[in-house]
């Protein structure tokens with residue numbers, strides 16, 4: 001049944017065709033309901049007035065003053081032309097400055113009247129000014145719906161001459177509220193609202209846009225976050241129920257010649273206790289008759305890939321094919337090279353498929369795959385292309401899953417009528433609440449032990465001025481037969497600047513480490529695949545001693561003889577990336593080093609990151625610190641983007657407690673009514689439904 005919330009946004013007073021287009025394209029707002037659920041991202045306290053004379057350098061970013069206009073003047077020429085309005089509140093004076101829209105302001109402002117001025121104060125040579133502040137006549141503010149806290153909304157870009165600022169959106173929300181306030185129906189059952197002490201929906205929506213007080217705002221946020229997270233948890237947990245009750249998992253009961261051939265004759269070392277435990281867990285999962293959905297978490301270099309290989313051999317022993325999907329081409333080829341070597345003589349057929357595999361070779365691989373002759377296929381997202389058809393895919397291993405989009409992963413499963421077992425590997429430790437949501441109903445295995453004989457990597461932070469010292473150290477390591485990585489940041493693949501750094505660096509390195517004594521490989525994202533592969537191969541085989549690269553080598557490269565990782569402009573990398581890069585060394589028995597190079601002018605945050613790297617090798621501690629330093633928003637941005645769930649208000653990093661409550665509530669609800677068929681749970685079934693479709697594709701449960 002259509003309600004007022006379904007009305008097209010263009011019919012809202014103050015919107016119209018043009019603005020409706022901008023709202024839809026920029027903010028995804030198409031209906032009244034969309035706007036109602038477009039929440040402010042922060043609030044400013046508009047009850048608090050500052051006195052101009054008291055405003056110093058420590059003032060908050062946005063403030064408001066109540067002041068009388070004493071005069072105005074145009075200044076400057078051309079693009080610098082601006083309107084200055086002079087105001088005073090008795091304690092001091094300030095300038096309000098406009099560079100555009102000046103005619104409109106000039107008409108609105110009357111000398112001698114009192115205004116509330118709201119904006120970002122700037123102090124320049126003791127003079128206070130506000131550039132493009134919001135201004136309202138004092139009388140006009142009396143009728144605001146809120147209790148003084150005003151929402152700040154994300155704004156639109158300028159599109160076809162139309163731009164909506166926070167204030168513009170706020171006004172639209174005011175108009176909207178007039179229209180919808182009597183029409184909001186509760187979306188949670190009364191029992192849930194009561195049991196969790198939640199604000200009714202109408203009250204929550206009113207207070208999220210127009211908070212009557214700090215306390216009501218807090219309650220409104222809680223109610224809306226709880227509902228969102230409850231919906232997600234219901235979807236995830238129902239999926240788990242379906243998965244663990246559906247009897248469509250493949251059976252891998254046999255441990256045969258592939259697994260044993262490798263384990264008994266090819267494995268050059270003992271598995272660590274943790275590796276053995278995980279192999280057992282996987283074996284147990286694959287004989288239950290249910291689909292396995294397991295997350296394998298372990299620090300860099302802890303031996304995850306090896307465990308994955310053993311799982312793939314197990315699949316092959318039972319007549320199934322397995323594939324391993326990795327984020328980069330280099331990594332695919334690297335895994336292919338090392339796996340081929342490890343299983344040499346075992347009789348298992350392995351191939352690699354990436355975007356740049358030549359047609360002839362690709363056709364051959366596809367044919368062998370479809371006929372069932374190929375056991376293991378390693379590749380990038382090229383694996384999910386339509387034409388890649390398996391004969392009987394039994395196991396999918398996904399490396400570093402957050403780099404793949406949900407859609408991409410989902411397409412892997414549609415290759416089968418029955419869902420294959422899934423093993424997801426990640427070296428990035430994930431805080432519990434994040435894991436509970438991002439990885440949904442995965443069971444978690446942890447490799448919490450490094451292979452024996454590893455020496456902790458020594459990390460040093462050097463400034464650019466100490467470069468000669470660095471070169472001396474590299475020469476001595478190379479003289480001892482070791483190899484060295486020098487990595488440059490690549491923030492955006494397309495940025496010319498980044499490549500300039502790399503090429504300048506390569507030139508310097510070639511000068512300092514000349515032929516014939518030294519040989520260098522250079523690898524970056526823009527190189528053709530063969531050249532990349534050639535550079536990697538030469539380094540892997542020890543023909544070159546120095547690898548100059550961008551962060552394309554970040555994940556999974558494995559050259560145990562490399563003992564030094566030099567990270568240039570280290571301040572430009574995030575903590576987890578630095579830790580990943582550092583993990584490229586220390587993979588053999590030799591003492592390894594990580595050298596962080598930076599400028600000596602560092603922001604406080606950058607310094608904290610580099611200090612943390614010097615202090616600890618513990619990935620878990622670093623990831624916790626990363627969460628703190630980057631703040632929740634960023635984690636939300638990067639990690640959530642790869643998930644099925646777009647959160648409107650809750651933050652997985654900040655709202656850990658709410659995630660836990662919602663999880664528990666969902667567990668209780670489903671324990672009593674697993675398929676939400678009871679009449680009193682009809683609203684919950686609908687809430688779950690909002691998340692379930694996207695959620696299902698996430699882990700392939702076909703219900």
Ligand SMILES: Nc1ncnc2c1ncn2[C@@H]1O[C@H](COP(=O)(O)OP(=O)(O)OP(=O)(O)O)[C@@H](O)[C@H]1O
Nearest residue numbers: 269270271272300301302303304305306427451556
């Ligand atoms: N039990 C073990 N004993 C000794 N060496 C091992 C053991 N397990 C793995 N290794 C070796 O340690 C190195 C790292 O192993 P692997 O590549 O499997 O780790 P990973 O966890 O996948 O690493 P990353 O996340 O950094 O890619 C490899 O050279 C591998 O051969």
